[in-house]
Amino acid sequence: METVYLAGGCLWGVQAFIKTLPGVISTEAGRANGTSDTIDGAYDGYAESVKTEFDPAVTSIDALMGHLFEVIDPYSVDRQGEDVGRKYRTGLYSEDPEHLEEAEAFIKQRDDHAQIAVEVLPLTNYVRSAEEHQDRLDKYPNDYCHIPKELLTKHR
Secondary structure, rough: OOOEEEEEOOHHHHHHHHOHOOOOEEEEEEEEOOOOOOOOOOOOEEEEEEEEEOOOOOHHHHHHHHHHHHOOOOOOEEEOOOOOOHOOOEEEOOOHHHHHHHHHEEEEOOHHHHOOEEEEEEEEOEEEEOOOHHHHHHOOOOOOOOOHHHOOOOOO
């Protein structure tokens, strides 16, 4: 099992989508690469993200990045859908340098790679989101989500 942290705007939809992907073992809503150790108060530089544990025998960073690109606008800076602000930036964060190399390679293979605004950075810290944010779209399927509903079940 390996772990990456995927940011794609509002984490509710990203978590709902990511957990349907082949090879994904578990997901957790959280915040990555901020400056505090708490979820109380401001986002303190964090990106809304989904801790994603996956089986590398079944899926890869390349495949996970491809799926992330299905549900984000990779050219948008600090915005996905109606959600605007630094916490809605897109990215892949990991403690494993190989994951970062693979994600960078995915981006560089695209003809438009110079315009892509998806961060690929080492994970500096992570904080789990409050329970009310875990699997939120399962609990409240009509909550706002920038990801079209048909994509949330595409890989089931």
